Amino acid sequence: MNLSHIVEDAAREHGFALVGFARVRRLKEREDFYRAWLADGRAATMTYLAREPERRFDPRRLDPCYRSVVSLAYPYAAPTPPRVDWRAELRGRIAAYALGRDYHDYVLKHARAVADRLAAARPGTITRAYVDTGPVFEREWGATANLGWFGRNTMLLSRERGSYFFLAEIFTDAELAPTTKPYGEFCGTCRRCLDLCPTGALQEGYKMEPRACISYLTIEHRGAIPREQRPRLAEWIFGCDICQEVCPWNGEVASGAIENPDLVPYLPDILALDDVEFGRRFTRSAIKRAKRRGLLRNAAIVLGNTKNPEAIPVLARALNDPEPLVRAHAAWALGNIGGRVARVALERGRAGESDLDALSEINSALAGL
Secondary structure (H helix, E strand, C coil), X not given: CCHXXXXXXXXXXXXXXXXXXXXXXXXXXXXXXXXXXXXXXXXXXXXXXXXXXXXXXXXXXXXXCCCEEEEEEEECCCCCCXXXXXHHHCECEECHHHCCCCHHHHHHHHHHHHHHHHHHHCCCCCEEEECCCCCCCHHHHHHHCCCCEECCCCCEEECXXXXXXXXXXXXXXXXXXXXCCCCCCCCCCCCHHHHHCCCCCEECCCEECHHHCHHHHHHHCCCCCCHHHCHHHCCEEECCCHHHHCCXXXXXXXXXXXXXXXXXXXXXXXXXXXXXXXXXXXXXXXXXXXXXXXXXXXXXXXXXXXCCHHXXXXXXXXXXXXXXXXXXXXXXXXXXXXCHHHHHHHHHHHHHCCCHHHHHHHHHHHHHC
């Protein structure tokens, strides 16, 4: 059995739905785009994306011995939240990929197992696996290995699997025959993802403005979320699945999905988490990426978006949170809900507030009332 077949068999045994191969080379076709993307400031606070871009263009900067790359797609369940009235029930939404254990851990474990199978078949082989863990253009290598095509939602799309999968790469010095059958582009004239993106983050030309993306704002962005974007978050407290949910290529993948109540957590419980409880609940989850202050900031915004007066006591308590960022967004949320009780809570909060940013949010909320 040749090495490619060994890798394919190992990949299927370890749960990967798609596998492809490519020669390691310099991705010249992405250089101009990426440099312009960085120059436009689209990395925003994700400064790590600007570090040593040469390593992203050519993996041989990581190890000159690399000859081949194995691209793998590990599926996850399509989002099927219970049919709840999130405003009435004070519920938020999280992206489906974040459910359960952190994907970095288990997908990387399976990718390394596939790499170990390759090394066992060819003693002395060099392998290194990545799952969103290094300076690697994952979508680009997935497309080069013909796993799928770049969709208008800027994700890698497969006719068989849609976009509900994680990508993994194994770089190796072994010579593996490339997957040569080209993958077409099947978005056609469909533009549902562009038209239904609530913040307008998706743009013509298969581009995305990260600074407007709900996933960026709720996960990677560390400071105050711009006021004009807060209502557009709607119920999302961690990530966003809209551009995947509306994609026709995900229809069949989602057809057999089972409702999962964990997709719509009860927001008063989230806003009550202290550092210990946050760590206990999310240490092994991808949600830890947002950190406690980020997740509670997001929960406060969504409670404000509910316009539900039942959220006022929860938000009033959040005005005493140890994190100024949480207090500031709780103040905005109270102002967004409005009413006499919210005003009283804001006035009490202002009396004891010492942080200038939080105080500004309180004053702005009161002025709006």
